[in-house]
Amino acid sequence: MNYSSKISETVGAIPRSGIRDFFELVIGRDDVISLGVGEPDFKTPWNIREAAIYSLEKGQTSYTSNMGLLSLRKSISRYVKDLFKADYSPESEILVTVGVSEAMDLALRALCNPGDEVIYHEPCYVSYSPSIAMTHAIPVVVETKKEYNFAVQAEDIAAKITPKSKVLILNYPTNPTGAVASPEELEAIAKVAVENDLIVLADEIYSELTYEGDPGLSIVQMPGMRERTILLHGFSKAFAMTGFRMGYACAPPELIEAMMKIHQYAMLCAPITSQAAALEALERGGPAVEEMKVNYEMRRDYMVRRLNEMGLDCHSPGGAFYVFPDITRYGLSSHEFAIRLLEEEDVAAVPGTAFGECGEGFLRCCYATAFDQLEIAMDRMESFVGRLVKQA
Amino acid sequence: MGMEKLFRLMQSNGELTADDLSRRTGLSVEEVRAQIAEWKEQGVIRGRQWVIHNDKVQNRRIKALIEVKIKPEAGGGYDRLANRIARFDQVISCSLYSGSYDLLLEVEVDDSLQVATFVFDTLSKIEGVISTQTHFTLKSYKHNGIQFEGDEDEERLPVAP
Numbered sequence A: 001m002n003y004s005s006k007i008s009e010t011v012g013a014i015p016r017s018g019i020r021d022f023f024e025l026v027i028g029r030d031d032v033i034s035l036g037v038g039e040p041d042f043k044t045p046w047n048i049r050e051a052a053i054y055s056l057e058k059g060q061t062s063y064t065s066n067m068g069l070l071s072l073r074k075s076i077s078r079y080v081k082d083l084f085k086a087d088y089s090p091e092s093e094i095l096v097t098v099g100v101s102e103a104m105d106l107a108l109r110a111l112c113n114p115g116d117e118v119i120y121h122e123p124c125y126v127s128y129s130p131s132i133a134m135t136h137a138i139p140v141v142v143e144t145k146k147e148y149n150f151a152v153q154a155e156d157i158a159a160k161i162t163p164k165s166k167v168l169i170l171n172y173p174t175n176p177t178g179a180v181a182s183p184e185e186l187e188a189i190a191k192v193a194v195e196n197d198l199i200v201l202a203d204e205i206y207s208e209l210t211y212e213g214d215p216g217l218s219i220v221q222m223p224g225m226r227e228r229t230i231l232l233h234g235f236s237k238a239f240a241m242t243g244f245r246m247g248y249a250c251a252p253p254e255l256i257e258a259m260m261k262i263h264q265y266a267m268l269c270a271p272i273t274s275q276a277a278a279l280e281a282l283e284r285g286g287p288a289v290e291e292m293k294v295n296y297e298m299r300r301d302y303m304v305r306r307l308n309e310m311g312l313d314c315h316s317p318g319g320a321f322y323v324f325p326d327i328t329r330y331g332l333s334s335h336e337f338a339i340r341l342l343e344e345e346d347v348a349a350v351p352g353t354a355f356g357e358c359g360e361g362f363l364r365c366c367y368a369t370a371f372d373q374l375e376i377a378m379d380r381m382e383s384f385v386g387r388l389v390k391q392a
Numbered sequence B: 001m002g003m004e005k006l007f008r009l010m011q012s013n014g015e016l017t018a019d020d021l022s023r024r025t026g027l028s029v030e031e032v033r034a035q036i037a038e039w040k041e042q043g044v045i046r047g048r049q050w051v052i053h054n055d056k057v058q059n060r061r062i063k064a065l066i067e068v069k070i071k072p073e074a075g076g077g078y079d080r081l082a083n084r085i086a087r088f089d090q091v092i093s094c095s096l097y098s099g100s101y102d103l104l105l106e107v108e109v110d111d112s113l114q115v116a117t118f119v120f121d122t123l124s125k126i127e128g129v130i131s132t133q134t135h136f137t138l139k140s141y142k143h144n145g146i147q148f149e150g151d152e153d154e155e156r157l158p159v160a161p
Helices: A009-013 A018-026 A046-057 A070-084 A099-111 A128-134 A154-158 A183-195 A253-266 A272-284 A286-309 A334-345 A371-391 B002-012 B018-025 B029-042 B079-086 B112-125
Strands: A094-097 A117-122 A138-143 A165-171 A199-203 A229-234 A247-250 A363-366 B062-070 B091-096 B103-109 B129-136
Touching (some): A009 A128, A046 A272, A070 A094, A070 A229, A094 A253, A099 A128, A099 A199, A099 A229, A099 A247, A128 A138, A138 A154, A165 A183, A247 A253, A286 B002, A286 B018, A334 A371, B002 B018, B018 B029, B062 B079, B062 B112, B079 B103, B103 B112, B112 B129
Parallel strands (some): A117 A138, A117 A165, A165 A199, A199 A229
Antiparallel strands (some): A094 A247, B062 B103, B091 B103
């Protein structure tokens, strides 16, 4: 059968993820030290796992409210108020989702008509552009630059505004660059959003893992933004709960209601076991998050130091668990550099281009890996770039 | 902040050399060495040991916990007697507790008879020891923060977005 005629044109047009291509190359090689992961190396803290087990023991195996357990929504409301200084009603303004990925998809589907333009900044998480395309909206890229440590500039957003502009996606701290925004930068972006009547999707998934500045800093706090922001957050990164698939959206009731319409038919509700775990995470997970954060910060400082010492230009990222060194001086493309690093030194790092064209010249190295592994990886990388310099 | 990190690292892993500690904390090797020397001088750091999973050791030694009630002394409180009891080679840890007993000793000896000997012939004869209660260790699951049977290594995706 000619399946390509059966697949929807929209889906058919979405290119294969660059990450998946690279994954195929890495898989099957022994002794690879991977800096290519996108999740914590820590296991979920035990009290959170215990809460999931206890929930099963008690026989909590049913559906929950489409919105999520009210006890969890109440806890999210307190947590979000504490962290982001933003008030959301547990009854009508919080929706529990299957990871931020689902929440992002719901928000885009709830907002976009075919042909609407959604502005987002690259390099970025790989799902934004395809998720926008799947709603038949138009992805509009704003490139971020090394000179601003990859924080998006308001004037670059303003330059992309057209009558069709409807949504702006922001992600701070940013995957893959680790970028954080300053209050001034966010305020300027907020002005552009208000002037052009944009809805802003604030992907806050790495917020707690902010090492420079206020982890709770968000566009939602800027003047005029509460009514036009959908705050998306989850448990995967800070609480090391990727496999639980837990996220949530906070927004005015009308927007949550629209997202709910899709969620109730597509997903029904997030898994109850994961919701029980998430509740424990919010209520008693704080110290474990702090402990992990101290470890990430130590590793970040080490990676930045080593990379710069070996000649790669690498800014110290303000958050997340990635460093994004500049490799242009070696005259190789990101892809060539990553492939040779893998083949010659068994170190896997993701080419910057997997996160957008303007990622060319950069490499994403995740430091959510045991310190001794990072040490070996950095030694191997040092001998690799040493050879590149000699060959040049 | 650097010193706090140094302290935490040393507490969690005694294998780290001054070089390792320097790389992890960003302090220079000289700073690390100087700080360790200072902590030793102050008596903060008292040594380092391997954590042994006793159940895996061939001809493993016997461990037991002994709860000890003692009579506080005028002027000295519990300290003099506690220190005196702690000095015995069999005693590998000794702390004063609130609650239904005063001292909790951990003892390690070659066989169970030696525990009995220590309790009856040594401990109970000490002036000021009121009573003891002995608990033999059957199996160990965790020691000093190190879990002996922890998580299995699951398949973690080597590359993920």
